[in-house]
Amino acid sequence: MKIGILGTGMVGRSHAEKLAVLRHEVMMGTRDVAKTLAMSEPDAIGNPPFSVWHKDHTGVKLGALAEAAVHGEIIFNALNGEAAVEALKKLESVLDAKTLIDITNPLDFSKGMPPSLIVSNTDSLGEQIQRALPRAKVVKTLNTVNALLQVNPRQLADGDHDIFVSGNDVSAKAQVIRILKDSYGWKNIIDLGDITTARGAEMLLPMWVRLWNTLQTPLFNFRIVK
Amino acid sequence: MKIGILGTGMVGRSHAEKLAVLRHEVMMGTRDVAKTLAMSEPDAIGNPPFSVWHKDHTGVKLGALAEAAVHGEIIFNALNGEAAVEALKKLESVLDAKTLIDITNPLDFSKGMPPSLIVSNTDSLGEQIQRALPRAKVVKTLNTVNALLQVNPRQLADGDHDIFVSGNDVSAKAQVIRILKDSYGWKNIIDLGDITTARGAEMLLPMWVRLWNTLQTPLFNFRIVK
Numbered sequence: 001m002k003i004g005i006l007g008t009g010m011v012g013r014s015h016a017e018k019l020a021v022l023r024h025e026v027m028m029g030t031r032d033v034a035k036t037l038a039m040s041e042p043d044a045i046g047n048p049p050f051s052v053w054h055k056d057h058t059g060v061k062l063g064a065l066a067e068a069a070v071h072g073e074i075i076f077n078a079l080n081g082e083a084a085v086e087a088l089k090k091l092e093s094v095l096d097a098k099t100l101i102d103i104t105n106p107l108d109f110s111k112g113m114p115p116s117l118i119v120s121n122t123d124s125l126g127e128q129i130q131r132a133l134p135r136a137k138v139v140k141t142l143n144t145v146n147a148l149l150q151v152n153p154r155q156l157a158d159g160d161h162d163i164f165v166s167g168n169d170v171s172a173k174a175q176v177i178r179i180l181k182d183s184y185g186w187k188n189i190i191d192l193g194d195i196t197t198a199r200g201a202e203m204l205l206p207m208w209v210r211l212w213n214t215l216q217t218p219l220f221n222f223r224i225v226k
Numbered sequence: 227m228k229i230g231i232l233g234t235g236m237v238g239r240s241h242a243e244k245l246a247v248l249r250h251e252v253m254m255g256t257r258d259v260a261k262t263l264a265m266s267e268p269d270a271i272g273n274p275p276f277s278v279w280h281k282d283h284t285g286v287k288l289g290a291l292a293e294a295a296v297h298g299e300i301i302f303n304a305l306n307g308e309a310a311v312e313a314l315k316k317l318e319s320v321l322d323a324k325t326l327i328d329i330t331n332p333l334d335f336s337k338g339m340p341p342s343l344i345v346s347n348t349d350s351l352g353e354q355i356q357r358a359l360p361r362a363k364v365v366k367t368l369n370t371v372n373a374l375l376q377v378n379p380r381q382l383a384d385g386d387h388d389i390f391v392s393g394n395d396v397s398a399k400a401q402v403i404r405i406l407k408d409s410y411g412w413k414n415i416i417d418l419g420d421i422t423t424a425r426g427a428e429m430l431l432p433m434w435v436r437l438w439n440t441l442q443t444p445l446f447n448f449r450i451v452k
Contacts, residue, residue, distance in 0.1 A: 111348075121343040121432070161451040164433075192436045200433030206347070207390075207426030210418045215452050224437060225387040226446035 004029060004072025006065055006087070008036055008050050009043065011103055011147040012078035013057075018151035020059045022183055027061040029068025031087065036062065069094040074101065074175070081106040081125060082118060089132045097135050099172040101179075102126050102198075103142045103150065105205050114209040117202065126166060126198030137172035140198035141165045141180065144208065146218040151184050153221075159187045161221035166197040190224065230255060230298025232291055232313070234262055234276050235269065237329055237373040238304035239283075244377035246285045248409055253287040255294025257313065262288065295320040300327065300401070307332040307351060308344060315358045323361050325398040327405075328352050328424075329368045329376065331431050340435040343428065352392060352424030363398035366424035367391045367406065370434065372444040377410050379447075385413040387447035392423040416450065 003019050005012045006029045013028075020026045030036040030050075039049040047053075054062065061071075069075055069091045079087055081104045088095070106125035107115040119125055126140035142150040144164060153159045163186050167173045173191060180186040192200060204222070212218050229245050231238045232255045239254075246252045256262040256276075265275040273279075280288065287297075295301055295317045305313055307330045314321070332351035333341040345351055352366035368376040370390060379385045389412050393399045399417060406412040418426060430448070438444050 117347040119347075121345075121347065122337075157451045190437070190440060192433075192440060197436045200436045203429040203432045206429045207418075210423045210426045211416070211450060214416060214418060215450070217452065220450055220452035223449045223451045224441070224446055225383045225449045226441050226443065 001025070002071055002073045003027070004068035004070075004075045005078055006068055006075060007078035007080070007104075008062070009078065009080070010045070010047050011150070012076070013047075013053055014147040014151050015076055015078065015103075016060045017057055019183065020057060025071075026059070027063050027068045027071040029063055029065040031065060033062060033064055066091055066094055069098075072098070074099050074179070076100075077102045077104050077129065079104055082108070084125065085128050085132050088129055092133055092135075095133055095136045097137065099169075099175055100129070100133065100136045100138050101142075101176055102129055102138055102140045105143050106202060107205065114206070114213070117205065119202065121199070121203075124196070124198040124202045126195050126202070130168065130195045137167065137169040138195055139165055139167035139169075139172050139176045140195065140201055141176060144201055144204050145221050149219060149221060153187070154185045156219055156221060159185060161223040162188045162190055163221075164190050164192050164197075164201045166192045166195055166201060168194050188223075227251070228297055228299045229253070230294035230296075230301045231304055232294055232301060233304035233306070233330075234288070235304065235306070236271070236273050237376070238302070239273075239279055240373040240377050241302055241304065241329075242286045243283055245409065246283060251297075252285070253289050253294045253297040255289055255291040257291060259288060259290055292317055292320055295324075298324070300325050300405070303328045303330050303355065305330055308334070310351065311354050311358050314355055318359050318361075321359055321362045323363065325395075325401055326355070326359065326362045326364050327368075327402055328355055328364055328366045331369050332428060333431065340432070340439070343431065345428065347425070347429075350422070350424040350428045352421050352428070356394065356421045363393065363395035364421055365391055365393035365395075365398050365402045366421065366427055367402060370427055370430050371447050375445060375447060379413070380411045382445055382447060385411060387449040388414045388416055389447075390416050390418050390423075390427045392418045392421055392427060394420050414449075
């Protein structure tokens with residue numbers, strides 16, 4: 001399948017690597033291709049510059065955001081949370097009625113650690129993106145776990161933990177659930193309901209960052225016991 | 227031990243019943259004793275009026291908020307989230323340096339179901355109460371599970387799920403953790419850190435209410451898989 005991944009950071013790279021290994025045709029999109037390729041320093045959390053990563057992942061193409069959005073039959077949003085809505089709005093015509101998997105968290109690091117949320121209690125980034133792109137089929141998922149767990153959940157407790165999906169379009173959610181199961185190996189997927197339920201998933205983040213600090217590892221997840 | 231429970235709703239009653247069975251001297255506090263005793267109709271979610279419940283729990287005393295606050299060596303806040311800070315502020319001198327276990331959720335039902343949160347993303351009810359009562363030792367806990375599970379966690383998966391505590395005072399947290407373990411039977415208690423971590427615990431609620439709807443039972447809980 002042709003897949004477009006918007007964003008070239010740690011989250012985008014996790015998905016690109018995994019999907020390329022699975023023989024999908026992956027194009028990553030970035031705001032400024034030349035700038036992304038010219039970066040020579042690790043990012044703030046120590047990830048290597050894109051060009052270094054790309055040498056080991058030559059099967060993954062890089063293009064402008066609009067090129068990746070045109071390329072993909074399915075699109076992943078792994079852009080920075082603060083810039084995502086504005087960047088996606090410009091892609092409205094090319095994203096059109098495509099399934100857009102929104103992994104991004106609306107984190108505000110401007111006041112230091114731990115981050116707070118950019119959105120209010122009565123909104124979510126998932127909803128903002130759906131409002132900005134009314135014809136796209138936005139499915140919020142995977143934002144509640146670390147990038148490495150997102151694409152390889154069985155590295156933790158053999159996958160015995162839960163992931164959530166939120167979205168208005170039932171067939172798009174079913175398509176995303178198939179990817180989560182068949183490509184990534186997720187066993188337990190909880191459909192929370194429409195895109196407004198992304199509020200719940202995004203508001204897990206303040207707990208997540210505190211648990212990260214308490215547990216001293218990002219490789220953990222929530223399991224719902226019932 | 228002498229225990230004061232502020233609030234006579236479902237949450238306060240769960241704790242009063244459990245603690246009275248365990249031979250603690252429990253006094254519940256209400257804003258208006260005569261009005262609480264005069265109520266003759268079930269509440270909005272079908273709980274019997276206080277006087278009906280009280281007939282089966284005659285070991286539990288009822289008094290004004292200030293009387294219950296004076297009575298207790300330890301105080302539970304089970305007041306309505308929207309009114310809690312104002313009501314507690316009036317009790318500042320009697321609460322003084324006592325341990326105040328804050329179970330209350332800052333839920334806003336004014337826009338219908340599901341509720342949103344009253345507080346902003348950069349604050350919590352736990353912090354608001356601590357600021358209102360600077361000498362009290364506020365410990366946020368139990369707000370992430372249903373009232374019946376709070377006092378009897380082993381009814382679900384033999385207690386194999388997690389509860390969180392947040393608070394600035396280390397010895398008050400240790401005291402609360404002993405109650406959670408010894409009186410209620412909690413096995414897995416995660417100390418998130420200072421009272422600012424109550425944001426994470428309170429922001430689980432938007433997920434909780436959606437899961438309640440999805441799972442069709444309030445008897446579930448989060449477990450952290452690591």
